[in-house]
Amino acid sequence: MKQLMTRRQLLRLLAAAGLGPAIAQRTVADLASPAAARPKIAENQLAPPSNRPCYPAVMRDGRVIQPERPLAVIEETEVLVVGGGPAGFAAAVAAARAGARTALVERYGYFGGQWTGGLVLLVISSHAREDGRLVKVLQGVGGELLDRLSKIDGAIVHHKPDQFNPTTDPEATKFMMDEMIREAGVKVFLHCWVADVVMEGPVVRGVVFESKAGRQAILARVVIDATGDGDVFAAAGAEHERRFHAIGLVHRLGNADRAGLESLRANGIKSIGSIEPLPAVKWINLRGPSTDCLDIAELTRLEMEHRRSIWLRAQQLRQKPGGEPLFLLQTAPQLGVRISRLLAGVQQLTYEEARQGRSFPNTIAVGGAQNAHHRGWPIPYGVLIPRTLDQVIAAGRCICVDEKLIEDMRLLASCLTTGHAAGAAAALAVKTGRRPREVDIAQLQQLLLRQGAYLG
Amino acid sequence: MLTRIATRLGQRRASILSRCLALAVAAALAWPARSAAWTSVLLPALSPFLAIGSGLAARAAGWIALLALPVLALGLVRPRWFCRYGCPVGLLQESIRRCPKSRPAPIQRRPRLGPGLVLMTFAGAVLGYPLFLWLDPLAIFNGFWNAGRQPWTLPSVAAGLGLPLLLLLELILPRLWCHRVCPLGATQDGLAMIGRQLRRAVRRSSARSQPISAGGRLPPARRQFMAVCAGLAGAGFMRHVYPRPSAPPLRPPGAVEESRFIGLCVRCGNCAQACPSSIIRPDLGSSGWAGFLTPILRFDQDYCREDCRRCHQVCPSGAIARLSLEEKRRRVIGLAEVSLDACLLAQGRECTACLRRCPFDALDMHSPDGGFSNQPRVDLAKCNGCGACEAACPVRPARAIRVRETALAHPQAAR
Numbered sequence: 001m002k003q004l005m006t007r008r009q010l011l012r013l014l015a016a017a018g019l020g021p022a023i024a025q026r027t028v029a030d031l032a033s034p035a036a037a038r039p040k041i042a043e044n045q046l047a048p049p050s051n052r053p054c055y056p057a058v059m060r061d062g063r064v065i066q067p068e069r070p071l072a073v074i075e076e077t078e079v080l081v082v083g084g085g086p087a088g089f090a091a092a093v094a095a096a097r098a099g100a101r102t103a104l105v106e107r108y109g110y111f112g113g114q115w116t117g118g119l120v121l122l123v124i125s126s127h128a129r130e131d132g133r134l135v136k137v138l139q140g141v142g143g144e145l146l147d148r149l150s151k152i153d154g155a156i157v158h159h160k161p162d163q164f165n166p167t168t169d170p171e172a173t174k175f176m177m178d179e180m181i182r183e184a185g186v187k188v189f190l191h192c193w194v195a196d197v198v199m200e201g202p203v204v205r206g207v208v209f210e211s212k213a214g215r216q217a218i219l220a221r222v223v224i225d226a227t228g229d230g231d232v233f234a235a236a237g238a239e240h241e242r243r244f245h246a247i248g249l250v251h252r253l254g255n256a257d258r259a260g261l262e263s264l265r266a267n268g269i270k271s272i273g274s275i276e277p278l279p280a281v282k283w284i285n286l287r288g289p290s291t292d293c294l295d296i297a298e299l300t301r302l303e304m305e306h307r308r309s310i311w312l313r314a315q316q317l318r319q320k321p322g323g324e325p326l327f328l329l330q331t332a333p334q335l336g337v338r339i340s341r342l343l344a345g346v347q348q349l350t351y352e353e354a355r356q357g358r359s360f361p362n363t364i365a366v367g368g369a370q371n372a373h374h375r376g377w378p379i380p381y382g383v384l385i386p387r388t389l390d391q392v393i394a395a396g397r398c399i400c401v402d403e404k405l406i407e408d409m410r411l412l413a414s415c416l417t418t419g420h421a422a423g424a425a426a427a428l429a430v431k432t433g434r435r436p437r438e439v440d441i442a443q444l445q446q447l448l449l450r451q452g453a454y455l456g
Numbered sequence: 457m458l459t460r461i462a463t464r465l466g467q468r469r470a471s472i473l474s475r476c477l478a479l480a481v482a483a484a485l486a487w488p489a490r491s492a493a494w495t496s497v498l499l500p501a502l503s504p505f506l507a508i509g510s511g512l513a514a515r516a517a518g519w520i521a522l523l524a525l526p527v528l529a530l531g532l533v534r535p536r537w538f539c540r541y542g543c544p545v546g547l548l549q550e551s552i553r554r555c556p557k558s559r560p561a562p563i564q565r566r567p568r569l570g571p572g573l574v575l576m577t578f579a580g581a582v583l584g585y586p587l588f589l590w591l592d593p594l595a596i597f598n599g600f601w602n603a604g605r606q607p608w609t610l611p612s613v614a615a616g617l618g619l620p621l622l623l624l625l626e627l628i629l630p631r632l633w634c635h636r637v638c639p640l641g642a643t644q645d646g647l648a649m650i651g652r653q654l655r656r657a658v659r660r661s662s663a664r665s666q667p668i669s670a671g672g673r674l675p676p677a678r679r680q681f682m683a684v685c686a687g688l689a690g691a692g693f694m695r696h697v698y699p700r701p702s703a704p705p706l707r708p709p710g711a712v713e714e715s716r717f718i719g720l721c722v723r724c725g726n727c728a729q730a731c732p733s734s735i736i737r738p739d740l741g742s743s744g745w746a747g748f749l750t751p752i753l754r755f756d757q758d759y760c761r762e763d764c765r766r767c768h769q770v771c772p773s774g775a776i777a778r779l780s781l782e783e784k785r786r787r788v789i790g791l792a793e794v795s796l797d798a799c800l801l802a803q804g805r806e807c808t809a810c811l812r813r814c815p816f817d818a819l820d821m822h823s824p825d826g827g828f829s830n831q832p833r834v835d836l837a838k839c840n841g842c843g844a845c846e847a848a849c850p851v852r853p854a855r856a857i858r859v860r861e862t863a864l865a866h867p868q869a870a871r
């Protein structure tokens with residue numbers, strides 16, 4: 001209970017004081033306006049009948065057949081971002097700021113993907129070391145998000161100039177992502193699960209998604225696949241590889257500040273979790289077994305098994321001396337899928353190339369080192385562009401790098417920077433009327449620099 | 457009389473000219489391009505002192521030993537030929553000598569240490585520990601050049617001090633080194649004497665006996681005997697009594713067993729200079745005082761590449777054995793060891809830096825509690841201690857995975 005109180009207090013704090021009166025006022029006004037625009041609806045009032053046509057699947061010769069049907073196009077936009085995780089968020093903000101009409105479709109009800117919904121709170125690889133100097137590679141949209149979080153009390157830790165790998169509060173992160181998306185003027189569709197693409201010949205023209213409103217379509221000039229799993233490019237038939245990886249479930253313990261750490265240590269519990277901005281809460285990573293994240297039977301089994309073992313383990317902890325006050329605050333709303341599909345891009349970046357810091361003429365971001373003690377590496381534009389598909393750009397943890405490097409590139413900071421680059425590239429492609437693969441690299445790099453990105 | 461002076465002068469000029477040339481060649485050999493690192497072995501390999509000492513100690517002689525043969529053969533017929541025409545150290549000393557014309561009066565009174573050093577070294581070598589091999593002037597010369605190409609750190613500066621010290625000595629006590637100490641010079645004296653004996657024997661057999669002019673004399677037999685005993689005792693002490701450090705340092709792959717290594721290594725710095733990963737550093741203490749400036753491995757920046765054996769190729773003394781690439785890959789430098797208290801993976805972080813980096817697939821992920829906590833596990837059958845994991849580990853200040861010395865590192869038992 002205490003935790004929920006703290007949370008509410010935090011939110012109130014955010015709204016009231018967090019970013020100074022100007023932003024707070026704007027925020028409150030924004031929150032108020034959509035509601036004000038709608039006529040007040042009495043509770044439990046009868047709704048008008050839906051005019052949605054029905055096209056149910058039918059049985060034909062013992063097979064389930066989906067009849068052909070027209071889909072409502074609810075939006076036509078220039079840049080469409082699918083997936084609102086770190087990559088999708090950064091892409092949408094960057095594209096909109098670059099002047100493109102931008103929409104974002106997300107299957108869940110919030111932004112941040114694994115970061116907020118997966119409770120993966122530690123932003124690894126935000127920095128690298130160049131000639132002994134600490135360099136911040138996470139700049140641009142993602143860097144701005146962190147900087148703005150640092151202006152809110154209790155939203156981020158380890159974000160001082162000489163620090164790296166900050167940890168953020170998930171609710172503060174969601175809040176600030178909402179803010180930035182709104183400010184950038186991105187049109188958002190939450191609770192919409194993209195199920196397919198709209199193709200015209202070899203070119204992707206938009207996506208089809210499912211929601212409570214049924215199956216609908218959005219058309220776009222360029223689609224950014226930031227689903228983490230490459231749902232868009234896979235649906236469009238782009239070449240890719242599928243990988244099995246460890247799937248876990250992150251969870252959090254409450255009352256961590258009241259636990260007797262000394263006694264717990266004496267009983268073999270070295271740590272109860274990783275630091276969070278809220279002193280009372282710790283988050284715990286769980287690796288889990290390596291399996292197929294596209295197999296729903298596996299996902300179902302894992303979700304339930306993980307939750308069971310997490311519950312049991314938390315109970316065990318509570319029975320240890322010093323662990324009594326601890327409680328299981330939350331298991332992550334999203335299962336922790338690390339790697340699933342990797343794009344076959346026009347260019348592949350390998351672990352060895354990254355290790356040697358190979359430079360590229362088409363660098364669009366710089367990868368950061370695990371603990372900021374090693375060198376960063378340039379990331380070329382080609383890793384975002386499907387080899388065999390047009391009008392789609394990939395970003396985040398499904399881009400074209402080898403199986404070793406993806407372990408670094410899937411970390412939050414890199415997803416934010418590749419997302420930013422994808423967004424800027426998409427906007428530029430729309431503006432200059434070119435295909436994403438033909439975007440002028442010098443122009444793209446200039447745009448990225450203007451948007452505050454770090455290119456080395 | 458005049459003609460004699462003239463020829464003397466001519467000889468002198470020829471000697472200086474030839475040695476200047478030799479110095480230039482020596483410097484070029486010792487300062488090779490990275491891709492031609494192997495040339496640095498050529499200069500020290502010319503030394504018969506080094507060749508005999510290391511050959512005895514290592515009980516083996518590679519093709520490198522052949523390089524010393526011409527010098528050795530010429531030494532039999534021409535006393536101190538190499539000193540006069542080849543030695544770069546001698547030339548440098550001569551060039552800074554304050555009064556080149558002054559008679560070497562001061563050193564006449566000093567004892568001749570050279571023959572003793574040579575005898576002690578060769579006697580020790582029989583027991584596997586050539587005591588003063590590191591005094592070879594050509595190794596010292598290389599040590600200077602090699603150190604000059606390293607970034608300036610305390611160990612690298614220390615490793616290059618040999619030649620400057622010799623020059624300093626020359627300023628204080630002119631000619632002392634060349635005429636009284638240098639074991640390479642003394643070896644040539646010995647060779648010259650052997651040559652005379654041989655010639656005398658030949659002449660006797662042809663029944664034309666002639667008086668032999670005095671040259672580089674050898675010390676009296678009693679002293680020779682004492683030097684041999686001292687060499688044997690010293691080597692015995694170093695091999696069996698000298699205390700080993702509790703945590704022996706990591707040596708380049710192929711290094712001979714530790715108690716012989718510190719004796720065989722001539723501190724020429726060739727291996728450190730040739731190493732493309734710059735993981736070989738001169739030691740300032742971790743292997744005890746006797747191991748001063750011997751090469752040790754540090755994996756803080758890089759690791760021992762699986763496709764490289766340059767340190768083997770440039771070692772002039774066989775302290776680092778010449779292994780084939782296949783043998784080298786299998787040779788154990790040490791074994792990786794994980795410190796679970798520091799390991800990020802063990803603390804629930806998304807880190808697999810060491811697992812991905814291992815060129816031998818010797819690391820896998822292991823969970824002692826069904827997936828909650830994980831840790832890297834070392835497959836001791838596959839790990840050869842190349843240090844890739846240590847170099848890749850992002851934990852500071854101490855790495856969470858480190859290569860430790862192991863008894864496995866030296867498959868051949870102490871001989």
Ligand SMILES: Cc1cc2nc3c(=O)[nH]c(=O)nc-3n(C[C@H](O)[C@H](O)[C@H](O)COP(=O)(O)OP(=O)(O)OC[C@H]3O[C@@H](n4cnc5c(N)ncnc54)[C@H](O)[C@@H]3O)c2cc1C
Nearest residue numbers: 083085086087107113114124194227228336396397410412
């Ligand atoms: C257990 C675990 C621990 C981790 N720990 C760390 C860590 O400590 N530090 C770190 O930096 N990184 C960590 N990572 C990695 C990092 O969290 C992810 O790789 C990163 O969030 C990927 O970002 P993304 O935007 O590419 O994809 P995601 O974060 O997966 O975001 C994808 C978004 O797209 C949405 N989406 C997916 N499919 C569809 C669809 N069909 N239609 C509509 N929307 C869709 C999802 O709902 C989600 O919001 C961890 C990952 C896991 C799984």
